[in-house]
Amino acid sequence: MLSRTADHLFWMARYTERAENTARMLDVRVQYSLMPQSERAEQQGWRTMLGVSELNQQFDAKYATLSQKDVIDFMVRDPDNLSSITSCLRAARENARAVRGTLPTEVWETENTTWLMLQQHLKNRMFEHSPGQFLEWVKYRSHLSRGVTLGTMFQDEAFNFIRMGTFLERADNTARILDVKFRFLASDTIQAGAQGEFYYLAALLRSVSAFETYRKVYRDAITPKRVAALLILQEKMPRSLVACMCAVVANLQDVRNDLSRDTERQAQELHAMLQTVSIGAILDEGLHEFLTRFLVAVEELGNGISRDFLLPAESVPAPAPTQTQTQTQTQTQTQTQTQTQTQTQTG
Template sequence: MLSRTADHLFWMARYTERAENTARMLDANYQLALVPQSDEYVALGWRAMLSISELAGIYAAAHPSTTSRDVIAFMSSDRDNLSSIVSCLRAARENARAVRGSITTELWETLNTTWLDAQRMLADGVLERDPCEFFEWVKFRSHLSRGVQLGTMVRDEAFYFMRLGTFLERADNTARILDVKYEMLEQRGAAPAQPLVEPVVQPVAQPGVQPLMQSLDYYHWAAVLRSVSGFEVYRKVYRDVIMPERVAELLILCADWPRSLAASLDEVQQIIARVRNARSAHAEAMAVQLHSEVCAAPIGDLLRGSLHAWLNDFLARVNELGSCVSRDFLVPLAPEPVASESAALSQSQVQVSTQPHAA
């Protein structure tokens, strides 16, 4: 397969997955913002999300304050934000258009219709009326595109490069979703290790813990789980109250759950082994090593130290792996001069363009 074709397929899948995961992060923060709490705590959640997405500086340059409405618009419909949902859907569609001969008609129509309907929904004011409706729709369209891939594509190199893009992006975004909470805890200067009992069931706080803060922690961790479709999975696996250590363990180590870091990296290493070429030995070794280290991660030790720091290191290494994949299989990413915080984004965060794909 031509590297340019593989490049378009890889980024088409990454943008689709990124749009879904951005919707998941926004939905979790929006739901938490509805819980009675101080305005400062609500703003802290939005600032943490922008920080983890490496968009805080870009947002601050255009917005004087951090409000739910402004952040949702910035992350959903702002075409000047290259990582917004609408920008990702546009880029996915343009990459698909560039390789229509390598994908099925059903897949092209799914991505094209998603882009057209997204513009219509945003023009109709869905974000002002009901943001959750739009977030759920984005997640559904992403699920639909993956289902069409699985149901109509031949298992050839085109299929595997799409899957490679999906799981690299998923590993990156699952880590970011988990890291939002730990960014908030570090900013707040707290790290609760005690079980977080649902307030409706047991409203009395544990000794030494403020009742309101314990309640907010419960709702936040529940929102984190729901944002990755993991709330029911958590109940099934652990059959117990929500504990931060177990949430981290589920999102990082649960190999049987498709959104965990371990499961995503397992797919990545298998796919790279399938499409290997004469130059890809380094990328294959990196994928195997990163998967092995994640599977051996001692969650208890990480929580006693700084899971936030570990997740930041993981994100840097996933970005390095993505760059290695681009160098060995795709169109290499061109280095950009650092002029602002926006230039410090990971290369996977700045690949959206009005063109099918811009290096």
């Protein structure tokens, strides 16, 4: 497969997943804001949500004060915010358009229709009048895109790159949510007592569609330790770190080439670590320290995938990065595509 085609497929999937993750975080935060809480707690809650995507500084540079209305506007439609739902769905659609010949018609039409419907929703300002309904629509369109891909696409290398992008993005997002939410939980902002902790942990579980799964697995009180164990180590939980890395490893094996041995080994080691580590060992190390180490490993893995699969071979002139990929490099700092191209050409 041409590296440029693989690149578009990989990022189409990552952007679609990122839009859904943003919608999930916003939806839970909007629902949680309806609960009785102090003004300080509400402000810190919105700050925490911005912190998941490392957007506090960018938000503060644009808005003098923090309000729910401004945060929703910033996270839904701000074109300068490259993690906003609008920016992500635009990038997903543009990457899909670039490889229409590789995708089944149903997949392309799903991505294109999502973008066209979004324009109507933004025009009607649905995200202001009915934020819950709008965010559910975003999640539904992501589910539809994933389902259509699974149901119609030939499971060749193109399919593997789509799946790899989805699960790498999901692993990064789950780790960020856990890290930021648990640090917030450890602060004195949460309403004191078991009731306040329960509602906060329940909201965290709902943000990754894991509330019912938690009840099925544990059938008991919701505790921070069990929530962390579920979202890190439970292999049957679709958004857990270990489940995401299992999928990344499987798809890497299917597309392996002569250059990817180190990247495949790195993914296997990260997966093996998650399979063998205990929640007790993670908490002894410190959840923040563990998740920070995991996020660094995911970043390095993303760089390895770009280096081994998504860049032109040394003998092929490297094209200038598209606007989509350039924006992604700036926002996530997980892709070193342009730097690697320069090193290859000058080396």
